Amino acid sequence: MGQYTAIQTEGHINQAIADVLGKLLDKGVVSAVLVPCQQPHRKAVMQTLVRDPEALAHIDPFAPVVPTNSARLVATLTHHNDAPVAAVVRSCEVRAFLELVKLHQGCADNLLIIGIDCYGRYENKDYFALAAHQEDLTTRFLMSMASGAGGSDGVVLGAPLANACRMCEYPVAEPVDIRLCAIGTDVTQQVWFEWVSEKGLRAMETLALPSQEQGPQARESAIAKLRKERMAHRDAELAAFRSKTDTMTGLADVVAACINCYNCRVACPACYCKECVFVTDTFRHDGEQVMRWAFHRGHLKMPTDTVFFHVTRMLHMSTLCVGCGQCSSACPNDIPVMELFRSVAERTQARFAYVPGSLLTRKTAAGGVSR
Amino acid sequence: MSEKQFEPNIVAFLCNWCTFTAADLAGTSRLIYPSNVKIIRMMCSGMVDPKYVLKSFLEGADGVFIGGCWPGDCHYINGNMKARRRVALMHEVLERFGIERDRLWLRWVAASEGNAFADTVTAMTGRLKELGPCRVSREAVA
Known part of the structure; x- marks a missing residue:
């Protein structure tokens, strides 16, 4: 099991996370961080490769929008580049990236994968419509999801979540180095870093952060509840879809x-x-x-x-x-x-008894063996 | 073509080194097998792109037969094993949309097994007559 560190947010979740990511840059753990940042235009949130810690002021990793699956962006960073990079990505992005690594399209060696908890995302146009009118949409979204919104009809703050997310069994990114935990905690008070892999634990030591073996108390039950809801929705959706497409x-x-x-x-x-x-x-x-x-x-x-x-x-x-x-x-x-x-x-x-996004030691379904 | 006289169209992708030679042997041995099979010679069963199989069904084939070398005998080391994986994959995907598994056969037939080739084609033709026409091409082209 990994170690946990609670970070006090005092209502400013992005600021609190930026402090820790800034330390990763300052202490030379990584040379740059790929992290979703607010863009100057249209309130778009896009992955941004940040080298200057000051630019971390614009990060918004939990923003409920994923303009593109970052797997290929991360793969690009690992091609002909020996400098260590951290990538802040969601479960679907980590899993897709690991598939690309198995297919020799990327490399995880110099990468510090920071997986964030994911309650799901909006479709882009819904996100823009919401973000245009709401201040600090990210925090409001996280609070709303934590209180159980979207469970039955998938509508959160007046807009529907992407159906893919409502069917997703993996709200938590599994094979990562560091996990950024928002599920099972009050994000206006604190978010948690979980140092998962050896690489992650080394980063924790370098940053000299206090840690404990216990994570947020309500986390496991909250994750279990979310997974159960989503898997039930997945099974219902797929059964309905199968029956109308069986020819x-x-x-x-x-x-x-x-x-x-x-x-x-x-x-x-x-x-x-x-x-x-x-x-x-x-x-x-x-x-x-x-x-x-x-x-x-x-x-x-x-x-x-x-x-x-x-x-x-x-x-x-x-x-x-x-x-x-x-x-x-x-x-x-x-x-x-x-x-x-x-x-x-x-x-x-x-x-093929294959789970995509599983650890790199697994063979791919096509029979290739990862390095 | 009336229903009772249904003659299935079988597209056969045969490996040059084994099943195709077996088909040749079946011919020179004067073995009789159904003329429903249309043979395409491949250099290896591992060369049979899933698109070829899919296109065959979309263009009106009732069955597809892929003939390869016995495991361990592949002229190119392991092409037949690749074919086996692809066929497993195709079985899953095609069956999902109502194309029965028995419409796509993968069989190992060595160059000396002219009898086995004739028997396989006979058996497959019989099975496809039971299944009836594959309606894919009429239902959903393009």
């Missing part, structure tokens, strides 16, 4: 409005190919070819290859799907891509 017709119905923009594939942290086969010449059909298909079938929906694309993507990455829901968020036509992929992933992952 190819059902699948075609679900993706009927797909315009082959491939946003889902671009947003997917597990789809890592530099060039997807569906944008190569293989799928740039000649007019004659298209005419032949129309001739044989009597009619041809265009753009073509929609079902082909989605099923191929299932074959390529459903074993790696961490359920972050960025695919659904990226879809311009509100196709429930996340539900579709999770309903396939539960089968393919079970077939």
Whole structure:
């Protein structure tokens, strides 16, 4: 078990966390921190690589929005870079990143992974609408979730949480070095750092922070309650979705409005190919070819290859799907891509007894062994 | 094509080093097997991209047969084992959308097993006649 350190927030949660992250920079534990920061425009919160401790004044790691799954951003930081970096990320981002590491797309050696507790996120447009009118949305959101909001209908502070988050079994990031705990504690009073791995414990020693073996009292029961709610919602959603898509017709119905923009594939942290086969010449059909298909079938929906694309993507990455829901968020036509992929992933992952995002010592479902 | 005379379309992706040679042997041995099977020669069962199988079904195949070398005999060390993983994956995904497992067969047939090739094609044709036409292409093209 790890060690815990309580940090007094006095109502300013971001300030309290910034102090600790600043120490990580000052003491040279890491050279830079990748952390969600408030941007000067439109109240957007984006991952920001911070080297100057003063810039930490703008951090907002618990902001309930995830504009993109950071797995690939983190992977970029570990490519041709030997300087140690800390990354403040959520459970879905950690799990996706570990999949990328297993596929040799990133490296965890010089990385200090700081996983934050996650109550879920809003869709981007809902977040912007809320943030425009509410001061300190993050704290209000955390307080509201701690008091049990969103349990039944998923609506928190007047806006719905992303369905992916309502179905997520992992409110707490598991394979991390340091955990930033907000569940089971009153964030207006204190947040907790849990020093999990050896790397995390070394950081704690360097920072000379007081620690104890006991975490926040209400934490475990709060996590258990959250997981139970979400898994029940997940099972209900997937059962309903499975029953309407158990034929190819059902699948075609679900993706009927797909315009082959491939946003889902671009947003997917597990789809890592530099060039997807569906944008190569293989799928740039000649007019004659298209005419032949129309001739044989009597009619041809265009753009073509929609079902082909989605099923191929299932074959390529459903074993790696961490359920972050960025695919659904990226879809311009509100196709429930996340539900579709999770309903396939539960089968393919079970077939290979594989849990994506599990420790690096595990083999990938494709049979490759991680370093 | 009327229902009672249904003749399934089988697309067969056969490894050049074993099952394809077995098909050749079945022919030179004058073995009789159903003409439902349309053979595509591959250099290895490990070369059968899942897209080929998927495209076959989307274009109207009733069944797909992948023939590879017995474990340990692969000309390219382990292509057949890769095929096995892919087929397991495809079984899960295709069955999720109502394409029965028995429409996609992976069998090991050595170059000397002309009989086994003929038997496999006969058995698969019989099984697909029981299952009936795969309606995928009519239901959901593109």
